[in-house]
Amino acid sequence: MELTIRPMTAADWKTVREIYEDGLATGQASFETSAPVWERWHASHHLHSRLVACDEAGVVGWAALSPASARACYAGVAEVSVYVAARCRRGGVGKRLLQEVIASSEDNGIWTLYSSTFPENEGSLRLQESCGFHRVGVREKIAMHHGVWRDTVWYERRSKVVGAP
DSSP: OOOEEEEOOGGGHHHHHHHHHHHHHTTSSOSOSSOOOHHHHHHTSOSSSOEEEEETTEEEEEEEEEESOSSGGGTTEEEEEEEEOGGGTTTTHHHHHHHHHHHHHHHTTOOEEEEEEOTTOHHHHHHHHHTTOEEEEEEEEEEEETTEEEEEEEEEEEOSSSSOO
């Protein structure tokens, strides 16, 4: 499969939202239960480092960063999200997106990326480890999801080119 990674645009939102909701339907992607409208999603993510992966049929995955905090001291810390269309999972799309969003994050001054992943989402955990993320710890019963208390595994990647070593 020929894969192109490019910046996400508002015109991509319909397909990006479908891929997001497909991931949410697995019950293993997020505490969210539905994707927001474009305006809410747009407002909650960095304007930079919004990427889509495209094959000959169109958008098949996306990656984006959310600020960790509005406080200035955390300006270089962001939460990373990567979602891949079901038909393309386990085909390298997620890895390409994560590698590209890491590079973009560093080009934009982000020194730490983190994720909060359900421990059952083993593919996502392996993907993060393959791209230099390390396990920080487990947040036990951090929130309820579909009536069940869920743990998350906290992963982090510190840039080697942005910020202090």
